[in-house]
Amino acid sequence: MPQSRSLLFGIVAIQLAGCAGGARPNTGATPVANPSDSISALRSQYASTYHRKDNPPVLIRNATILTAAGPEQPGASILFKDGKVVAVGNNIAAPEDAVTVDGTGKYVTPGIIDVHSHIGVYSAPGTFAESDGNEATSPVTAQVWAEHSFWPQDPQIPLAIAGGVTVIQALPGSANLIGGRSAVLRLVPSRSVQEMKYPGAPYGLKMACGENPKRVYQNSGPSTRMGNMAGYRAAFIDAERYRRDWDRWLKDKKGDPPTRDLKLETLADVLRGKILVHNHCYRADEMQQMIDLSKEFGFHIRTFHHAVEAYKIADVLAREGVAAAMWADWCCFKMEAFDAVPQNAALVQQAGARTIIHSDDAIGIQRLNEEAGKAMAAGNQSGVPITREQAIRWITANPAWALGIDSLTGTLESGKAADVVLWSGDPFSVYSKAEQVYNDGWLVYDRHDPKHQPRTDFNVGITDPGVGQ
Amino acid sequence: MRRTGGRADEGACRRADGTTDRRKQAVATMVGAATLIALCAGASVGQAQTIAISGGTVYPVSGPKIEMGTVLIQDGKIVAVGAGIPVPSGARVIDAKGKWVTPGLIHAGSSIGLSQVGSVDGTNEGTHTGDINAAFNVAEGIDPSNVLIPIARLGGVTTAVSAPSGGLIPGQAVIIDLAGDRIESMVVKSPAALVINLNEGSKSAGGGSRAGVLETLRHLFNDALEYDRRKADFQKNQIQSLAAPAAELEALRPALKGEEPVVVVANRRSDILSALRLAREFHLRLIVSGGIEAWQLADELAKAGVPVAVNTINNIPSFDGLGARFDNAALLRAAGVPVLVVEGESGGPRNLRWAAGHGVRFGMTWDDALASITLAPARAFGIDKSYGSLEAGKVANVVVWSGDPLDYASRAEVILIRGVEQPLVSRQSELFERYKHLPPDYESK
Numbered sequence: 001m002p003q004s005r006s007l008l009f010g011i012v013a014i015q016l017a018g019c020a021g022g023a024r025p026n027t028g029a030t031p032v033a034n035p036s037d038s039i040s041a042l043r044s045q046y047a048s049t050y051h052r053k054d055n056p057p058v059l060i061r062n063a064t065i066l067t068a069a070g071p072e073q074p075g076a077s078i079l080f081k082d083g084k085v086v087a088v089g090n091n092i093a094a095p096e097d098a099v100t101v102d103g104t105g106k107y108v109t110p111g112i113i114d115v116h117s118h119i120g121v122y123s124a125p126g127t128f129a130e131s132d133g134n135e136a137t138s139p140v141t142a143q144v145w146a147e148h149s150f151w152p153q154d155p156q157i158p159l160a161i162a163g164g165v166t167v168i169q170a171l172p173g174s175a176n177l178i179g180g181r182s183a184v185l186r187l188v189p190s191r192s193v194q195e196m197k198y199p200g201a202p203y204g205l206k207m208a209c210g211e212n213p214k215r216v217y218q219n220s221g222p223s224t225r226m227g228n229m230a231g232y233r234a235a236f237i238d239a240e241r242y243r244r245d246w247d248r249w250l251k252d253k254k255g256d257p258p259t260r261d262l263k264l265e266t267l268a269d270v271l272r273g274k275i276l277v278h279n280h281c282y283r284a285d286e287m288q289q290m291i292d293l294s295k296e297f298g299f300h301i302r303t304f305h306h307a308v309e310a311y312k313i314a315d316v317l318a319r320e321g322v323a324a325a326m327w328a329d330w331c332c333f334k335m336e337a338f339d340a341v342p343q344n345a346a347l348v349q350q351a352g353a354r355t356i357i358h359s360d361d362a363i364g365i366q367r368l369n370e371e372a373g374k375a376m377a378a379g380n381q382s383g384v385p386i387t388r389e390q391a392i393r394w395i396t397a398n399p400a401w402a403l404g405i406d407s408l409t410g411t412l413e414s415g416k417a418a419d420v421v422l423w424s425g426d427p428f429s430v431y432s433k434a435e436q437v438y439n440d441g442w443l444v445y446d447r448h449d450p451k452h453q454p455r456t457d458f459n460v461g462i463t464d465p466g467v468g469q
Numbered sequence: 470m471r472r473t474g475g476r477a478d479e480g481a482c483r484r485a486d487g488t489t490d491r492r493k494q495a496v497a498t499m500v501g502a503a504t505l506i507a508l509c510a511g512a513s514v515g516q517a518q519t520i521a522i523s524g525g526t527v528y529p530v531s532g533p534k535i536e537m538g539t540v541l542i543q544d545g546k547i548v549a550v551g552a553g554i555p556v557p558s559g560a561r562v563i564d565a566k567g568k569w570v571t572p573g574l575i576h577a578g579s580s581i582g583l584s585q586v587g588s589v590d591g592t593n594e595g596t597h598t599g600d601i602n603a604a605f606n607v608a609e610g611i612d613p614s615n616v617l618i619p620i621a622r623l624g625g626v627t628t629a630v631s632a633p634s635g636g637l638i639p640g641q642a643v644i645i646d647l648a649g650d651r652i653e654s655m656v657v658k659s660p661a662a663l664v665i666n667l668n669e670g671s672k673s674a675g676g677g678s679r680a681g682v683l684e685t686l687r688h689l690f691n692d693a694l695e696y697d698r699r700k701a702d703f704q705k706n707q708i709q710s711l712a713a714p715a716a717e718l719e720a721l722r723p724a725l726k727g728e729e730p731v732v733v734v735a736n737r738r739s740d741i742l743s744a745l746r747l748a749r750e751f752h753l754r755l756i757v758s759g760g761i762e763a764w765q766l767a768d769e770l771a772k773a774g775v776p777v778a779v780n781t782i783n784n785i786p787s788f789d790g791l792g793a794r795f796d797n798a799a800l801l802r803a804a805g806v807p808v809l810v811v812e813g814e815s816g817g818p819r820n821l822r823w824a825a826g827h828g829v830r831f832g833m834t835w836d837d838a839l840a841s842i843t844l845a846p847a848r849a850f851g852i853d854k855s856y857g858s859l860e861a862g863k864v865a866n867v868v869v870w871s872g873d874p875l876d877y878a879s880r881a882e883v884i885l886i887r888g889v890e891q892p893l894v895s896r897q898s899e900l901f902e903r904y905k906h907l908p909p910d911y912e913s914k
Contacts, residue, residue, distance in 0.1 A: 125787045155786055211588075315907040330815040331897070332617060333587035341897045347905065362785050363814065367827075370877065374823070377877045382901060430826035430876045462791050 041246075041260050046147065048197035050186060053442040057081035059094040060422060063103025068110050068396040069411035072388055078108055080418035083441035088412050101436065107427050109392055110412050111166025111419030111439060113399040114365050115278070115325050116305050116358035120170050120185075120193070121146050123154035124362065124458070130154075134173035135180060139217050140235045142205065143262035144180035146170045150193040153456040155463070156362040161187050161445045161454060163366030164421040164434035167198060169403055174208035174280045175216040177231045181266055182206055182278060184403050188439050189454040202404040204302070205270050207232070209281035209290060210336050229289060236297040239267030276302040276404055278325075282336035284312035291320055303402040305358060308337050311344045314351030323354035323402050327364070328371035329378070345372075345394060346379025346386050356402060357394045368395045373428030391428060417441075519543045520888065521556040522869060525565025530572055530836075530844045531858035540570060542865040545888035550859045563883055565869050571839065572859050573627025573866030573886065577846035578732075578758055578778045578811035579818050581621055581629040582611035582645060582655075596635035600674035601689065601713050604720035605640030607633045608659045611652050617817060619895035622647045624819030625874060625881045627866040628657060628856060630846070632664050632732065637674035637682065638689075639664045641720065642732065644850060646866065648886040661850055662756065663724040667735040667744055669789045683743055688712045690751050693721040730754045730850055732778070736761035736790035745773060756809075756849050761790025764797045767804035776807035776849040781828040782814055798841065799832030808833075809849055810841040826875030838875060864888075 058080055065076045067088055079086040079094065086092075094100055123130035132149035135141040150170055160168070165187050172179035182204035185196040213231075214223050222228045242264035249257045269275040277294070281287045281304045294301045303323040304310065308331075310317060310324035317324055326348070331340035341347075349355040357372045359365035376391040400410025409417040418441035425432040436452075437445035446452035520542040527538030529550055539556065541549040556562060585592035594610030611631060621629070632642035641660035649655035667682065675681025692712040696719070702708045703715065711718060723729035733744040736759040745766075748755035757763060760777040763770060770777060779798045786793055802808045812824035825838040833841070847857025855864045865888035872879035884891040903909055 124785050125791065126785075127788070159784060311901075312904050312909070313907075328816065329820070331620070331817055332585065333815055335586055335589065338586055339900055341901045341904075343901050343905075347901075351907065361815075363782055366784075367782075370823075373877045377880075380878075381871075381880045382905075384905070428877065430823055431830050433830060458786075463786055 039257055041257070041265065046145075046194060046197075048199045049192070049194045050188075050197055050199055051195075052083045052440045053188075055083075055438070055441045055443055057086075057095050057098040058101060058418075058420075058438065058441070058443075059092065059098045060101045060103045060108055060420070063106045063108045063422070064426075065108045065412065066110075066388065066392040066427070067412040068389075068392045069413050070389070077103075078412060078420065080420060080438070080441055083418050085412050085414050085416050085418050085420075087414055101422065103422060105425070106435065107423040107425065107432070108412070109164070109369070109421050109423065109427055110396040110410055110416075111421055111437065112164045112368050112395045113167045113403070113410060114160070114165055114359050114368060114395075115169050115303065115356055115399040115402045116360045117160075117168040117170055117365055118173065118360065119156045119160060119168060119362055119365065120150040120152065120154045121172065122362075123151045124156050133171075134175040136173075136175035136216055139176050139213055139222060139231050140178045140263065141172075141176050141180050142178045142235065142264075142266040144172060145183070145203075146172050146181060146206075147183035147185075147193045147197065150183060150185070150196075152190045152193055152196065153458055155456045155458040156365075157187060157189070157456060158445075158454045158459070159362070160365045161437055161439075162434060162447070164369060164423070164427075164437055165365055166419040166421075166437065166439045166444075167400075167403070167405070167409065168365070169204055169278070169399075171204070171278065172206045174206070174212045177208060177213050177222070177228055178235055178267070179206035179208060181275070184405065186439055188442070188444055189456070198403075198405060198408075200405070200408065203266075203269070203275045204278045204403070205266060205275050207277060207279040207281075207290075209279065209286045210283060211334055212280075225286065229293065232290075232293055233296070235263075235267060236271070236293075239264050239271055240297065243268035243271050270299050271297060273299065276402070278303050278305055278402070280305045282306050282308040284309035287313060287322075288316060291316070291322065302404075303354075303356065306337075306360065307348075308340045308344065310353070311341060311347035312339075314348045314353050317348065317353035318351045321354075323356055323398060324348045325356035325358040325399070325402065326375075327360070328357060328375040342375065342378035343382050343384055345375040346382070346384040349379070349386055349390055349394075350384050354398050354401060355390075355394050356398045358399070369423070369427040369432070370430055371395075373426075373430075376428060388428065518888065519557055519560040520563060520865075520885070520890075521554075521560045522563045522565050522570055522867060522883070523556065525568040525570040525869060527570045527859060528572075528839060529859035530840050531860050538570065540859055540865075540867055542867070542885065542888050545865050547859060547861055547863045547865050547867070549861055563869065565883075568882065569870040569872060569874060569879070570859070571625075571868050571870065571874055572843045572857060572863075573868050573884070574625045574821055574842045575846040575857060576621070576626050576629040576811065576818050576821050576842070577809040577849065579621075579626075579629045579631055580634065581626075581631050581647065581818055582613070582615050582618060583607055583631055583633075585612070585615050585617055595631075595633045595639075597633065597640055598636075600637040600671070601717055602633070602636055602640040603638050603663060603713075603718075603724075604716045605633060606643065606660050607631060607640060608643045608652055608656060611643070611645060611655070613650050613652060613655060616896040618647050619892075620897055621818040621821075622884060622886075622891055623881060623893060623895055623898075624821060625868045625870070625884065626818055626821055627868070627884065627886050629818070630661060630850060632662070634664075635666075635670075637666055637671040637685065639666060644852060646864075646886050648889065648891055657856070658850065658852055660723070660729065661852075662730040662732045663721070664732045664758075665734070667733050667740045667747075668737070668759065679740065679743070683747070685712075686747060687750070689718075690721065690725060690747075693718040693725055697722055697725075724753060725751055727752050727754055730756050732756045732758050734758045738762040738765050738792070741766055741770075745769065745775070748773070748775070758811075759790075760797065760801075762792040763806070764794065764800040765792060767801050767806055770801065771805035774807070776809055776845065777801055778809040778811050778846075778849075779828075780813035781810055781824050781831070782812065795827070796831040798828040802833055802837050802841075807845050807849060808837070808841045809846045810838065822874045823877065829875060835875065 184201035583595035633640035844857035847853035869883035
């Protein structure tokens with residue numbers, strides 16, 4: 001029977017194993033009503049089980065508010081309720097049940113979004129046992145998903161929360177040309193990664209240019225940059241055929257579906273525009289190669305990560321609508337990072353391309369606000385003026401766009417998610433700390449209240465409360 | 470263990486001048502370093518020029534800040550610091566009105582000059598093969614044209630401890646000023662400290678156990694002392710075999726005589742306690758480096774007068790230091806421990822001042838934070854007679870800042886090293902100029 005061949009995958013196949021040799025499968029428990037029910041590809045895949053935690057409405061009064069969607073507002077208030085921003089401005093009346101927070105002398109920004117994190121896939125304490133970020137067994141591993149490595153008890157998670165981070169993209173590492181799917185996560189204490197998955201956020205695909213893949217695979221190939229390019233192209237050529245085969249079958253779902261291939265399934269969704277491409281790529285010339293490659297296969301690169309040389313082609317990035325995610329000033333640790341300049345982000349902004357500061361680092365993620373401040377200062381000191389309104393977008397609205405969730409979060413506008421940070425002072429200063437962090441309206445961190453300072457299982461009995469805070 | 474001030478760079482030069490031929494012969498691998506030391510007395514003289522930095526807020530570190538202060542410099546040395554100091558005619562005046570004036574920053578734990586491109590072996594000179602490298606002095610591995618030197622300098626770093634790494638005893642660190650076209654004109658003190666690793670990384674040198682590491686060190690130190698006492702017997706072959714070649718044992722001598730600080734890289738509380746134990750047994754002038762869990766031993770470290778070099782930007786737990794926390798430096802300082810702030814992020818040593826600012830963010834006083842990157846390292850390494858503060862008689866390493874040097878919005882506007890103004894240019898600034906307008910004009914830039 002046609003469907004018996006399609007039942008090679010997933011739970012249904014296991015349930016039917018005992019019926020092998022029989023005529024029509026009949027498990028009794030889950031009868032197969034029609035062929036598509038037996039096709040795992042058509043089922044929900046590791047769905048988000050995220051639930052917003054209840055929190056009373058909050059009014060933060062008399063703070064300086066950077067909304068990431070307009071001018072800085074001194075002496076302003078923000079009200080949020082049921083996980084959504086209600087209003088930002090003056091003369092906002094608080095509902096009776098609202099908690100009022102005095103923001104005098106303090107600053108409010110959207111929650112910080114890190115578009116490039118390995119928290120949870122390279123967890124602390126950093127032993128081989130937690131090294132789950134690189135499936136370095138083959139140069140193309142589009143079939144792996146970062147969420148299947150993600151450890152929600154990584155003790156780095158509460159540290160990032162205390163740094164004002166509300167959303168991360170957890171990515172596979174950069175050993176491979178195509179490293180696998182990313183996970184877009186709300187940074188909230190959870191028992192499973194599914195409880196953290198941002199509802200409605202598209203998946204990302206991690207790709208990597210340059211030195212890392214050619215170093216890791218120098219014996220088996222690719223061992224050159226031209227080998228890297230050939231590797232991506234071969235993978236997407238396979239994906240094109242796979243996409244055509246499935247699209248043809250999906251039209252009427254008649255007959256056997258094509259054999260499912262997790263690697264090509266992910267790449268086909270890239271070609272369909274459902275999965276956003278996040279491409280680790282340092283050098284300007286390689287970024288241009290990758291833009292050509294994306295045109296060859298008809299997809300769009302959403303963001304270049306570790307775009308150390310973005311400043312050399314900022315005009316091209318602006319024209320192509322590709323964002324550049326950068327460190328503020330990491331330099332010189334390898335040849336493709338040797339041309340790093342601290343004005344990189346400022347020059348990308350000046351050219352009109354989407355500018356993002358990312359971390360790639362469990363400490364850097366705790367101080368992305370400072371890294372943005374540093375990169376802003378580097379521009380301002382070099383005749384490339386950057387406004388505070390622009391700089392706050394580097395770590396909020398722009399990474400939200402890169403992750404495809406900018407209609408949901410990333411700015412403090414009414415109707416957006418109540419991802420809110422209260423800072424002790426100017427968030428671009430070395431001296432300021434996140435005092436309160438609200439994730440989807442939930443007070444997930446309060447520097448002055450130990451009840452709101454989450455710890456992970458790893459912390460228990462090992463590190464004192466307050467370590468790292 | 471606390472070293473009193475005054476064992477300054479001049480001291481190092483005197484020691485070098487007094488270096489005997491015997492020592493030079495015995496420690497063949499040290500000859501290069503000894504030569505450098507001999508040169509340093511002449512090298513610290515800057516251009517014969519008088520410079521007055523006037524009108525700024527002067528932070529001498531050795532005393533309270535001076536509004537509208539003047540720093541007067543002659544021939545590479547500071548000759549006066551204060552308010553209302555008359556400026557000699559003919560002096561070059563640097564107007565520092567509205568600016569902040571500080572000593573040049575001292576990076577107490579760097580590999581400046583020893584490493585350029587991290588992943589390119591050909592540019593890395595700080596690691597010697599093997600576990601015991603007491604006689605390995607990094608001085609001649611330093612490349613004065615390393616492009617990272619001007620980048621660090623633009624961050625206000627004028628002086629650096631440049632240290633070897635790897636193995637149980639990586640070798641001898643040196644102190645350099647970040648200006649000069651050859652090592653002879655850069656070196657401040659060489660050797661400046663013996664470096665020992667007492668952490669996860671050196672376990673293999675002890676057979677895979679920390680206990681074995683300590684046993685190895687004790688054996689080595691005892692043999693070095695034995696060798697020192699019975700050199701004649703050694704030369705007559707009347708001494709049982711020693712734990713290391715004579716040159717290694719000889720190179721340990723200054724550390725074991727308390728003449729040279731010993732930087733022990735130790736992070737775990739138990740490793741720091743081991744370092745303290747070793748220091749008591751062998752009368753070492755201990756500096757703890759890393760010190761992730763040092764905050765748990767703050768009182769003991771304070772009582773022993775042991776300086777701790779801390780990366781303020783580290784709170785990630787690992788089995789080499791589960792108790793990592795951002796306020797380590799503040800807790801140590803509050804207990805009275807001399808704290809040296811170093812940085813450890815990939816932005817590089819240009820970020821030293823912001824690492825100190827990060828210390829303030831988590832509880833250090835601003836004054837202590839500035840001292841942690843100026844006078845405290847100068848004292849710890851025994852160069853405070855000439856470095857670390859703005860005082861008459863000290864070497865004129867001075868930085869004029871546009872604003873608070875510990876925060877991001879400021880930049881170094883004038884950088885003097887040994888009284889010589891440094892160009893505000895690096896490979897980074899040249900790349901920026903080349904690409905600040907796109908497309909680039911490859912013909913002119």
